[in-house]
Amino acid sequence: MESLLILRRPLFLLLTCSAALLLAMPSETYATRFIVGGHNGWTSNFNYTEWAKTQHFYLGDWLFFVYDRNQMNVLEVNKTAYDACSAEYPLHNWTTGAGRDVVPLNVTRHYYFISGNGFCYGGMKLAVRVENLPPPPKAALASHKNGAPNASSLIMVRLATAFAVMWALLFRI
Known part of the structure; x- marks a missing residue:
């Protein structure tokens, strides 16, 4: 006993x-992990502008890009390069080679992402505006x-x- x-x-x-x-x-919980494109992932022939309109991105959130690592990539660019689908001078190459890349949204600003190799012209581009948490x-x-x-x-x-x-x-x- x-x-x-x-x-x-x-x-x-x-x-x-x-x-x-x-x-x-x-x-x-204050941070959200967004799978870019939802169940479609980061792929061509998808409207990421419409997808982004249905989301609210706040400081501390994360973008999770899931894609075919043998063909596509994730490049952060400025607005001019985003509009022109130019991958020539990216601000940051988030591609890790695994096809599962995570981007922290740690500054309140506009972020612009494209996929190079011509995929941007097929719609692989995403613009998000990151805001402070609401009061x-x-x-x-x-x-x-x-x-x-x-x-x-x-x-x-x-x-x-x-x-x-x-x-x-x-x-x-």
């Missing part, structure tokens, strides 16, 4: 600490000003409750 209690105590501590950490984690809704700000609990205070209450329960159960065993 004694050995069973010894085995249960570390397991109990591990589980309760894990639960407390999960409660403390923010429920919102929290006014209702959340108003409730905080009126003394209603905000998300961080609710997390603290959850943590304190979880800690109190852990403490009580730990010394009861």
Whole structure:
């Protein structure tokens, strides 16, 4: 019986600490990984302008290009090169050779991408505008000003409750 209690105590501590950490984690995620073109990927004969219109790109998001590595590439260019489908002087070549390239959107600005080897003329070009994260809704700000609990205070209450329960159960065993 004694050995069973010894085995249960570390397991109990591990589980309760894990639960407390999960409660403390923010429920919102701030970065999104966009698979460029959705299930179509980075390919010719697809309208990336229309696809980009259905997305919102924010600071910290990622673009994930999936394509045929033997034929295509991912080049970041300026607007002039984008409009002309010119791969002559890219700002950055994101091609890694694996056909699965990730581009971090870490600056708020316009980004322009094309695929060289003539594929840009077949529609393989993407322009995105990266914005700052939108501010929290006014209702959340108003409730905080009126003394209603905000998300961080609710997390603290959850943590304190979880800690109190852990403490009580730990010394009861």
